[in-house]
Amino acid sequence: MDKTMQKKLVVRPLGRSIAIGCILFIVTLCIVLGITSFFNYRRALYQRYEAYITDILHYVDRQIDDDDLARCAATLERSEKFDALEKFMDSIKEDFDIHYLYILTPIRKNGVGKIMSIISAENYYDRYVSTEGNLYLGWISDDEYDEATVEELFAIMQRKDIVFYEEATEWGVDYTGSLTLFDSQKKPYAILCVDVDITDITRLIRKRTLESFLLIILLGAFFTLIFLFWTRINITKPIKRLEKSVVAFANKSHGQRDTSLLTFDKPEITVKNEISNLSTAVNQMTVDIRDYVDGIIQAERKAEILREHANQMTELANKDALTGIRNKTAYDKEIKNMEYHLLTGVQEDFGIVMIDLNFLKRINDTYGHEQGNFAIKKLCALVCTTFGHSPVFRIGGDEFVVILQGEDYSNTNLLVESFKQRLEDIAKDDTLEPWEKVSAAIGVASFDKEIDADVVNVFKRADKKMYECKEAMKARRND
Numbered sequence: 324m325d326k327t328m329q330k331k332l333v334v335r336p337l338g339r340s341i342a343i344g345c346i347l348f349i350v351t352l353c354i355v356l357g358i359t360s361f362f363n364y365r366r367a368l369y370q371r372y373e374a375y376i377t378d379i380l381h382y383v384d385r386q387i388d389d390d391d392l393a394r395c396a397a398t399l400e401r402s403e404k405f406d407a408l409e410k411f412m413d414s415i416k417e418d419f420d421i422h423y424l425y426i427l428t429p430i431r432k433n434g435v436g437k438i439m440s441i442i443s444a445e446n447y448y449d450r451y452v453s454t455e456g457n458l459y460l461g462w463i464s465d466d467e468y469d470e471a472t473v474e475e476l477f478a479i480m481q482r483k484d485i486v487f488y489e490e491a492t493e494w495g496v497d498y499t500g501s502l503t504l505f506d507s508q509k510k511p512y513a514i515l516c517v518d519v520d521i522t523d524i525t526r527l528i529r530k531r532t533l534e535s536f537l538l539i540i541l542l543g544a545f546f547t548l549i550f551l552f553w554t555r556i557n558i559t560k561p562i563k564r565l566e567k568s569v570v571a572f573a574n575k576s577h578g579q580r581d582t583s584l585l586t587f588d589k590p591e592i593t594v595k596n597e598i599s600n601l602s603t604a605v606n607q608m609t610v611d612i613r614d615y616v617d618g619i620i621q622a623e624r625k626a627e628i629l630r631e632h633a634n635q636m637t638e639l640a641n642k643d644a645l646t647g648i649r650n651k652t653a654y655d656k657e658i659k660n661m662e663y664h665l666l667t668g669v670q671e672d673f674g675i676v677m678i679d680l681n682f683l684k685r686i687n688d689t690y691g692h693e694q695g696n697f698a699i700k701k702l703c704a705l706v707c708t709t710f711g712h713s714p715v716f717r718i719g720g721d722e723f724v725v726i727l728q729g730e731d732y733s734n735t736n737l738l739v740e741s742f743k744q745r746l747e748d749i750a751k752d753d754t755l756e757p758w759e760k761v762s763a764a765i766g767v768a769s770f771d772k773e774i775d776a777d778v779v780n781v782f783k784r785a786d787k788k789m790y791e792c793k794e795a796m797k798a799r800r801n802d
Contacts, residue, residue, distance in 0.1 A: 337559050342551055349543035356539050361532040368524055369498070371719075373487055376500035376517045379419060380485060382790060383515060386411050389504055393512040396428060396441050399461040405442070412444035414797075420684060422497055423518035425458070426504070429476040436473030438464040441513055479503060480511045495522030561598040564590035569605070643717045645696055646703040654716035654724060661726075661778045674727035674735055674769040675781045677789040678706055681762040681796070683721040694758035702761045709742045724782070732769075739767055764793035 391404045416424045424444035430437050443458035450457070468476075479486050479501050486501045497518040504513045568590045576585050589606045592599050641653035649657075661673070680702050687695040699721065706723050707715050713731040716724045727735055742765060749760055766789025768781050775781050 337562060341554050345547045345550060349547055352543060353536060353539045360535045364531055365528050372498050372519055376519060377485055379517050380500055380502045380515060383412060383415060384502060387504065389506045393506040395460065396512055401460060409442050412442060413450055416444040417446055421517055422520040426513050426515050428513040429473050436470050438468045438473060476514060479514055495520055496525050557594045557596060561592045561594055564592060565598060565602050646700055646717055648703060649714060649716045651718045654718050658778050672732055672770060674732050674767060675785040676725035676727060677766040677785040678723040679764045679789055679793060680721035681764060686758045690758050698758050698761050701759065702763055705745060709738055735767060739765060764789050764796060766792055
């Protein structure tokens with residue numbers, strides 16, 4: 324072996340190449356996982372907000388007499404229905420965790436785009452005590468909305484679907500859902516909007532992404548050091564010894580005529596891997612099959628560990644961390660299975676129970692989130708014991724869904740009455756703390772092949788009855 328070949332062998336040492344490869348891999352992994360986790364986490368949170376906003380928009384839309392409200396917007400004169408709608412929207416703003424709830428319409432005044440307020444929901448204090456700054460019927464914006472925003476609202480007026488967009492204001496960041504309102508002549512006359520404050524959520528997304536990024540870097544650096552140490556012991560150091568022996572043999576054998584001197588000094592290699600086999604092959608021209616088989620066994624053990632880990636992760640992904648019951652992901656999978664069974668004619672009779680915990684926000688704000696979690700878990704236990712033969716899912720912070728089947732489906736009315744009675748007993752128990760006196764609204768719907776095209780329709784009917792139950796409970800409290 325000449326000097327030129329020796330130089331080529333040391334241009335790029337294997338240890339340096341492995342280190343550079345590990346660093347590049349970790350950097351790439353950090354970037355890919357960081358970006359992926361950011362968008363996945365953001366998409367998951369935004370989808371929940373969109374579903375929440377959609378429910379509120381449809382709920383309020385069902386209470387609107389479009390022709391009456393259109394007349395009020397045109398004449399700028401209030402009506403009895405207008406007053407009732409305004410009070411209803413005030414109650415929605417009080418009861419739900421939203422930033423703003425309002426109805427407006429874009430107009431052109433003197434050739435300039437403006438915004439006219441129709442109804443703006445307020446809390447009790449702002450509506451009746453500190454009324455300064457309230458927006459009333461006919462209020463027209465001055466410079467609160469720029470021309471681009473007004474033009475965007477004109478475009479929304481031509482759409483029938485709900486439009487979502489994010490808006491940064493001086494108070495923070497809002498996520499808005501807008502639904503165009505049409506009169507009986509199918510003519511758009513206003514836009515119903517719900518604003519949810521996502522300032523803390525955007526900060527949380529950035530924080531979680533940064534935490535994930537830092538965790539990936541730390542883990543990557545940790546495992547890189549371990550891997551480099553392992554490769555030094557098991558790969559680079561033995562290869563250097565083998566290289567030294569091979570180069571010495573080549574130099575010694577160059578032009579050598581005495582065959583007794585053509586000996587290969589086998590390096591001392593203690594590791595049992597391919598390098599050890601290579602050293603033995605150069606010296607003896609044999610292959611150590613046992614090490615090869617050991618490598619296969621180790622690979623199978625690693626694969627088995629990976630499969631067990633994957634199964635554990637799948638189970639955790641379908642389990643609600645607080646209550647231990649199945650979560651929204653598991654519910655979505657169950658609905659897909661039921662839809663498939665409906666199409667194939669396998670699905671038997673079933674019903675859906677929608678249960679919503681009352682006053683969770685009040686408990687959290689007054690007594691703390693620990694007591695709020697206690698109320699959630701207590702209601703969960705009550706639901707699970709009442710509907711003991713049906714799967715129970717927690718699909719939101721205070722929402723539970725039961726898919727009635729078998730014996731529970733046959734005894735739906737008895738179980739529902741039992742559930743309500745147990746809630747009444749809890750409400751009458753003066754020995755309980757306020758957060759222990761759980762209250763909930765319930766709605767039930769059974770699958771009817773004459774009116775239900777899919778499982779989602781049954782869910783919607785149950786959800787509607789639950790909201791009707793909640794309104795009835797609220798009415799009884801007001802009485």
